[in-house]
Amino acid sequence: MQLGVHVSIAGSIDRAVDNALELKCTAFQIFTRNPRGWAARSLVMEEVEQFKAKLARSKIDRDAVCAHMPYLPNLSSSDKELYKKSLDTFVNEVKRCSVLGIPQLVIHLGSHLGAGPEIGMKNLVNACNTAAEADNGVMILLENTAGQKNSIGSRFEELKKILEKLESRKRFGVCFDTCHAFAAGYDLRSKDKVQEMIAEFDKYVGMKNLRIVHLNDSMFELSCCKDRHEHIGLGHIGEKGFKAILAQKEFRNLPLILETPFDEPGADVKNLQKVRELAS
Numbered sequence: 001m002q003l004g005v006h007v008s009i010a011g012s013i014d015r016a017v018d019n020a021l022e023l024k025c026t027a028f029q030i031f032t033r034n035p036r037g038w039a040a041r042s043l044v045m046e047e048v049e050q051f052k053a054k055l056a057r058s059k060i061d062r063d064a065v066c067a068h069m070p071y072l073p074n075l076s077s078s079d080k081e082l083y084k085k086s087l088d089t090f091v092n093e094v095k096r097c098s099v100l101g102i103p104q105l106v107i108h109l110g111s112h113l114g115a116g117p118e119i120g121m122k123n124l125v126n127a128c129n130t131a132a133e134a135d136n137g138v139m140i141l142l143e144n145t146a147g148q149k150n151s152i153g154s155r156f157e158e159l160k161k162i163l164e165k166l167e168s169r170k171r172f173g174v175c176f177d178t179c180h181a182f183a184a185g186y187d188l189r190s191k192d193k194v195q196e197m198i199a200e201f202d203k204y205v206g207m208k209n210l211r212i213v214h215l216n217d218s219m220f221e222l223s224c225c226k227d228r229h230e231h232i233g234l235g236h237i238g239e240k241g242f243k244a245i246l247a248q249k250e251f252r253n254l255p256l257i258l259e260t261p262f263d264e265p266g267a268d269v270k271n272l273q274k275v276r277e278l279a280s
Contacts, residue, residue, distance in 0.1 A: 002064040002255040003275060004028040005268045013043070013100070014050035017058060023268055027064035027255035029106070032096045035070035038085060040092065043099055052101050064255040066104040066141070066175075066212055067097050075127040076110030076120035076152045086110070087127050091134045098135040104211060106141045106175045109153035109162075120152045125165045132171045141175040141211055146183035147225035154184040154225075156204035163209065174209050176201070177259075178245060179216035179230070182237055185223040189241040198250055207250050215256045215275065217242070231260050231267070232274045239278060246279040 004025030009016045013032065020028040033040040055062065070093075073086035090107070097105050107128075112120025128140060142162060147154035153162060159174065166172050178188060186200075187193040201207065217235030219228035233239040245251055260271045 001252060001276075001279060002027040002061060003258075003272065004060075004064070004255070005258045005260075005272065006030065006068070012050070013047045014054055017051060017054035017060075020060065021058055023272060025272070026060055027257060028060070029066050029068055029257045029259075030102075031070060032067050032093065032100065032102075033070065035068075036072070037070075038072060038089065040089075040096075043096060048100055055101070062101065063103055065102055066106055066255070066257070067093070067100075067102050068106045069093055069108060071108075073108075074110040074113075075107065076112050076124045078113045078115035078119055078123070083123060083127075087130060090127055090131045094131045094134040094138050094140070097138045103137070104139045104141055104173070106143050106212065106214075108143055109145055109151070111148070111150040112152060114150055117152060117158070120150070121158070121162060121165070124152055125162060128162075128172065129167045132166075132168045136168075136171070139171060139173055139211065141173045143175040143177055143214070144180050144184070146177075146180040146227040147185065147223075148227065149225075154180070156201055160204040163205065172209075173211035174205055175212045175214060176210055176251075177214035177216060178237060178242075179214070179218045179235075180227060182218045182222060183220065183224050183226055183228075187222055188237050188245060189222075191244040191247065194241070194244040194248060198248060210250070210254065212255050212257060213251050214259055215242070215245075216259050229259055229261060232258070232271045233278070239274075242275070243278045246275065252279065 004027035007019040217230040219230040
């Protein structure tokens, strides 16, 4: 399996590769900058070259590496000032991924802030089309949402509508988050339910468009509409659910990235071990 976690870039961005290898990851995800602020430290070319060199020397496939957009941008926002800041950040993030040689950028689809899903979707599509023009070597991955109030993209039918409106279709794919799907009402607790969900995903989105899986348990129950991740097997999806998920080749053959809580030393190690145990 291509299996890993979201790793820290603290100290130097090339440290991300070291951190991934220390955890015996065969895939990983990073933020290219501070995810909780608008200002971004410029990339240091010496660190960039070290990042590329370390990744090339590792056994980690480049296509199993992705970056994630920071938290503050809202690409569906109906607030003009927030939308502009969000779009500028998005375009800059695509360029940063290109410089680093990271082939995929995962984005949160955002909230329409009460203006309505059609307006939110229009803003999101415009942002995606604009960002795609910034560089043609980075694939943008739309991440399904948990169904929070005013959010965009929690249902597969809505993801289908978004994908159909994008201009450079080959520049886009999907990142599937198990916690988000469960929170949005897709039951993943048994083999039959997982296969049912895969069939529905394929019907609307297409499994060919699925590029990365965020493997997270859910702290809350089915259809809770809350984006709260839990350790693998300890949430409401549970061990049985993850065993069913990992048994499906549609998921198992893709990069699997954990975004589980880091609430105690060794938490990532324990979650990776649990996934390997459930996949065996």
